[in-house]
Amino acid sequence: MTRRVYFDHSATTPVHPEVVEEMCRFLKDNFGNPTSLHHFGQKARKAVEEAREKVAAAIGANPAEIVFTSGGTEADNMAIHGVAYTNRNRGNHIITSAVEHHAVLNTVKALGKQGFTVTILPVDQYGMVSVEDVAAAITDKTILITIMHANNEVGTIMPIAEIGRLARERGILFHTDAVQSFGKIPVNVDELNVDLLTISGHKIYGPKGIGALYIRKGTRWRQTLFHGGAQERLRRAGTENTPGIIGLGKAAELAMANMEQEAAYLTRLRDRLIREVTEKISHVRLTGHPTKRLPNHASFCFEFIEGESMLLSLDLQGIAASSGSACTSGSLEPSHVLLAMGIPHEVAHGSIRLTLGRDNTEEDIDYFLEVMPSIVERLRAMSPLDQETEFALSDRCNGCRVSHTCRV
């Protein structure tokens, strides 16, 4: 049997067995609708409210400030759209960054077509947003700043507390997408100075299709996307995803209980992985910040070869990873995050992301370090690019004419 190593925990995680167990009870016997008055409904309501308490405790919030959603994407949409439309009488300017997840970036861009003005801040070579840039972008029309806590592609942790302090001084609402950071590093809504914060279940060993939006009490926000019943105190219509909510609550509780220990363990594995990959293989660069990065996150660009062919080769050896290359994104463009960091197209195509999780071991790292050098060597032997010709080739476009951002 092929050995299987899962290095794609930023895409999703396996559901913790204790989470599965709790959820099953609410798929089987405790099937009630939490809105119902009878015994069945009461049981479900009690469990939903307990889950809300667990999620609130995990981020230092009040349970009344937690709204359950269908995932990170919905929470991002709902936060941004709701703030924008509720505060239209105060201004129309929104600030975000070039490296946000599409759930944020495309929501902000859509608002840009609906009469809002948008500033998309650049990042430095590490994918970091600067607090000074945020300060400089603020105008008297700014109503919302939305900047992610940790980046999914390169793992960089942003200066959220500082940006939050600035936003508060200027009376601007501040949202952060904490989908990747929650459960891995401390996420506390008061320490981070945020008004709204997004989390998702399936990145923390919980189920898919469940997430939550934290909305600080008193925030000028209304539900502007979903119309329907009065669930979630009018903040999110639709019968509650009871098993999902219970799963998220349990997953949040488990994540908090083990976070410090797990972060220390994963940091050790990660640092060894980064060190040995960059030592053993030539022409490879780490992407993202060397130290201000998620404890489980290693990402690289291997020059002269392309990401998808590396992923296929790794998968044939049982290793699951991901890439920001165009060929894996379904579009013809490599990752917007890597390009925003100033990484050239041809190098961005060679990106690989390895995101570790609690089940990974030193042996998994050994195995990767054993197979990766020969994969790189094989693909490089097949590649017409090398150090001398790579950049020379770039100006000789006799190309595909399909890339809409082709600058050659």
Next chain:
Amino acid sequence: MYSEKVMDHFTNPRNVGEIPDADGVGQVGNPVCGDIMKIYIKVKDNIIEDIKFKTFGCGAAIATSSMVTELVKGKTLEEAMQVSNKQVAEALDGLPPQKMHCSNLAADALHAAIQDYLSKKKKEA
């Protein structure tokens, strides 16, 4: 997502490499887009006697390059000029839709190599 044939040509590509004294060399694509293919041919008596490729690209790009070399080795130049990108994809039992343009340029690279050979020959004559 890829057919067995694509995976076979990806894992065991045929005719990888360079021909140092090639009679014709063709190159298409651009690393900016994420695909670049280079094909070398050796021609004798109007027949493609030897052919090799080098490719920077995804699994489909490598498999189409490999397949085109296999399709035309030993064929006449006229026959080789007839081979289209579509035929290469069909010979691989198809490619996923999003791979039909950028990664499917191997026949173009081959045609460029043949053109290169023909124009060199014209100059000599």
